[in-house]
Amino acid sequence: MSKYLASRLLQTIPTVFLITVVVFLMLHLSPGDPVLVFIGDKQSTPEQREKIREDMGLNRPLHIQYLTYMGNALRGDLGRSLQTNVPVMAQIVNRLPWTIELSFAALFIASVIGISVGIIAALYHNTIIDTLAMAFALVGISMPVYWSSLLLILFFAVRLRVLPAIGQGGVERLILPATALALVSAGSLARMVRSSMLEVLNQDFVLTARSKGITERIVVIRHVLRNALIPVVTILGLILGYTLSGAVITETIFARLGIGQKYVEAVVQKDFTVVQGMTLFIAMMYVLVNIAVDVVYAFIDPRIRYD
């Protein structure tokens, strides 16, 4: 196991290196003089521009600039906001808990709905229940997050007045955004669980288990579910990535002060250092999530031996 973990981490190094290069180059890939990115829409004289070029080290060779940027990033310094002068890292640290809370709540809701709908559809294969379940899944994956968010607000906050529409803190403010974020993933999870279940239900060991005379209930719980849910783990990382990035939209709509909301704000305000720093941070976080998923997968699936 530790050998597999080590090789998995080694494989990640080139990817991580390339991600840092790409994020660093964002400044230079944008059209026009990089200095203008820092000046924004303000008026400036050539002298002022030269001074900024000097101060920001933009006149130095690219690889030196990269090493400086990464050296600072590794010490937790991602620069300061061009708008508010607040350190980017401080903003990330302040807002991260809200985004993590939302993402995991969404992942939880998506898993509960998606897995149970998928199981029911498979057990009632080719009946009206299956058809309805798959119609639900199709509608789920066809619902843009912003649309389901607004519908939930309209129904539960405006019409029924049972849940608050905006803000953060407490379970009652978490339910609507997390559910909106979960619906799409619930749809794709339901489809995946269903096809995985159907595959396992047709295998010989299920027939053997049934022929031993145990109840169908125990066959399903002990033999089918355990095998059918293993491949589902692989897409949990994908779903977590989706809920993390979907937070960009839900946090904006539900006025939750998380990373996603700040990210959109920074893109709109052209607050370059914030966009760059948060991009780097989120990408790194997502790489870690994927490693974690691979490790969990290797751990729970006895058929996989990586060494």
Next chain:
Amino acid sequence: MTNVDATPAELGHAQSSKGSRFFRRVLRSRNVVAGAAILLAVTLLVALAPHISPYSPTEQFRRNRLQPADAEFLLGTDNLGRDIWSRILYGGQVSLQVGIISVAIGATLGALLGLLAGYLGGHADTIIMRFIDVMMAFPGILLSLVIVAVLGRNLHNVMVAVGLSSVPVYTRVVRGSTLSVKQFDFIVAAQALGGSSWRIMMRHILPNVAAPLTVVATNGVASAIITGAALSFLGLGQQPPDPEWGLMLNEGREFIRVAAWVTTYPGLAIMVTVLAINLLGDGLRDILDPRLKL
């Protein structure tokens, strides 16, 4: 579909061409027929917007602000007194365009990279797939956001951003299929006859990976429409006063307590269109490539 898995009964119908057999299967699939019919209706309505929309999408009827649906305004008016039905028709032109153009960009680039990676293998494969890994480290809408942030905010960049961010999906599907097609005898024969790599990729491999590519690209249009509208929703794509479905949703958000229709109708437009495309894509997948799991 090749003849490899044809039953003797099917082989008896040798006179019916591959094409007509394909079309019969298409017509038998309820998903494809329903999806295509809805999509055709949406496309027609949107394409005919200049002829059938009752008002200009930007004309403001100041005395009829936030008016619910009636005979004069089919779906009501928004906060500036603009006709929502007209704005949905015109806005759809933008949303559909974003969907199709960005998939064209993403599928072309992605398929090319997938062919090169799968067919050439070795270093080309390693380099391309590392590059794809990097892109995949930016999940979901994030990659489009990053690209728009770098290129600047406007509708053209939205199409480029959504297109580029979908490249990994196409590259992975085409690479996978190329790897299996590459093993076939006719490819080995073409190589033995001295065909250039480019020619073999374009003439022999591409047609054989077209089926999975079509399926993925069809569902790709749906997600491109969603992402494109999301970017406009966030204020990064279409700019006011011109209509676009995502932008309309955002504009109506403020008035959801007093005039829900301003948001519900454009949202419904997106959902119906996306649902139709997904139905079509699912149906095509069942016909073209039953083993492909998405």
